[in-house]
Structure formats: structure tokens, C-alpha cells
Amino acid sequence: MYACWERTGNPKIRIGRIAQDGTIETSEAMSSLWRNRTVTSNPVCKQCRYALYCGGGCAVLAEGRTGRLDRNYCDGFGFRLRAMVAEAYTDHAAGKQAGRSVAPLCDN
Ligand code: SF4
Known part of the structure; x- marks a missing residue:
């Protein structure tokens, strides 16, 4: 999961991912960076x-x-x-x- 379609494909900057078992794993660091950009x-x-x-x-x-x-x-x-x-x-x-x-x- 990415915050912007211009940055898809790079796992280092994704805000999260859906694991094989269906659980959602989020990157708090990247999610916080995007959410706090105001x-x-x-x-x-x-x-x-x-x-x-x-x-x-x-x-x-x-x-x-x-x-x-x-x-x-x-x-x-x-x-x-x-x-x-x-x-x-x-x-x-x-x-x-x-x-x-x-x-x-x-x-x-
Ligand atoms: S125009 Fe103003 S609000 Fe927009 S990016 Fe520049 S400083 Fe920020």
C-alpha cells in the first residue's frame, strides 16, 4: 500500500502491505511521515x-x-x-x- 501512485513499487517507502494470510501490516514510520505532512x-x-x-x-x-x-x-x-x-x-x-x-x- 502506497500513499501516492507516483511512488509505487518501492517496498522501503510503502505505508503498509497485505500479507499472504490477509493481515495488514503497516509501516508506522512511513505512514506517520505522510500523515504528518501538512x-x-x-x-x-x-x-x-x-x-x-x-x-x-x-x-x-x-x-x-x-x-x-x-x-x-x-x-x-x-x-x-x-x-x-x-x-x-x-x-x-x-x-x-x-x-x-x-x-x-x-x-x-
Ligand atoms: S505556496 Fe505556500 S502552502 Fe504552497 S507549498 Fe509554497 S509555502 Fe507551502
Whole structure:
């Protein structure tokens, strides 16, 4: 069992496995690492105004850049969010309907 499909296949980083007898064995260390990777545990994200929108970025890309899964991965999220908000506001002010679907997402 893996926390992310980008990291499947390496037994050292799996969060658990299903044994031959059907029991589930978990790796507390890896499970804890993934579960505790939040914007409140990361000192950079903790100070970031976009933290609750961004979520800290991709762990796998953070590992590629820094060598650690628990680091933040800033990929221009703040810039993209500001640009999208500005565009949405401009469209709204111009009376345009954003490319929003009005179709219901479910039958309820
Ligand atoms: S933009 Fe960077 S610092 Fe801010 S929440 Fe995202 S990853 Fe963390």
C-alpha cells in the first residue's frame, strides 16, 4: 500500500502491505511521515498566505527538489491563484459568465 501512485513499487517507502494470510501490516514510520505532512507541520507553509488553498504542494516533487518528502513544493501556486482571481473578477465586472457548468454534479 502506497500513499501516492507516483511512488509505487518501492517496498522501503510503502505505508503498509497485505500479507499472504490477509493481515495488514503497516509501516508506522512511513505512514506517520505522510500523515504528518501538512501545512501546519511545515514551517514555510505555516507562514504562507496560500497554505489552505495550496496544501503544501506535491510531496514527490518536493522530494525530487530537496531530497525530502516532508518539504514544501512551491510551484507558483500563489501566482496562479492571484492571476485566476484577477481574471474571474475582470470577467465578473465585465458581466461575463465564467465557463461554469450549471449541470448538477450528482442526481441529488
Ligand atoms: S505556496 Fe509554497 S509555502 Fe505556500 S502552502 Fe504552497 S507549498 Fe507551502
